[in-house]
Amino acid sequence: MLYDPFTLYPVLDCEPMGDFPKEVLYDACKRIGYPVFLRTDLASAKHGGPSAFKVESPDRLMQCVFETFEDNCLKDIAGATHAFMVRQYVAIQHTFTAFRGLPIGREWRFFADQANVLCHHFYWPEEALTNAQTQGLDWRVQLHELASPLVTNDLAALSDMALRAVGAIGAGAWSVDFALDVDGKWWLIDMATAGRSWHPDCSAK
Structure with a gap:
């Protein structure tokens, strides 16, 4: 799902997000089936633990989006991202x-x-x-x-x-x-x- 990172920067200051295409992301997660693994096109937030990358249900999706975006900001790459991506969650042995x-x-x-x-x-x-x-x-x-x-x-x-x-x-x-x-x-x-x-x-x- 393509997006503009500037639509999420306001969230870091506890302000309303911009025109983020969340319905497209909800639809992608529904088609794949929960839980899903969430990341941007440049990086996941795996070091933040499952709360940042494992989307268990629709009501957890946007919180995972915010945590992943914040993680990408801390890595100084958020401004270069162009997409959020979801895939089937793999339960690692x-x-x-x-x-x-x-x-x-x-x-x-x-x-x-x-x-x-x-x-x-x-x-x-x-x-x-x-x-x-x-x-x-x-x-x-x-x-x-x-x-x-x-x-x-x-x-x-x-x-x-x-x-x-x-x-x-x-x-x-x-x-x-x-x-x-x-x-x-x-x-x-x-x-x-x-x-x-x-x-x-x-x-x-």
């Missing part, structure tokens, strides 16, 4: 949470160009979670288990999916993020240009 309730699970980032998968990495480095309000016993031990190498079949399947996703775009190198859900199914949950994506030190960086 996890053993602990961080960042106000964000599930930390089996997530992997692949880097690929139009011809090859360049590398892949577990999404969550320990240093990113050290001061992240983690909830769960022995979260470092659990994180180590989550970061165990992908089995051969999963690696092959995710590599193929990463190449197909990047190929569908048709140009450039991209990061492609996958997460494992509670039913053991992998989902492509995010993509970004490789140059704008966190990348640990490796030979392909």
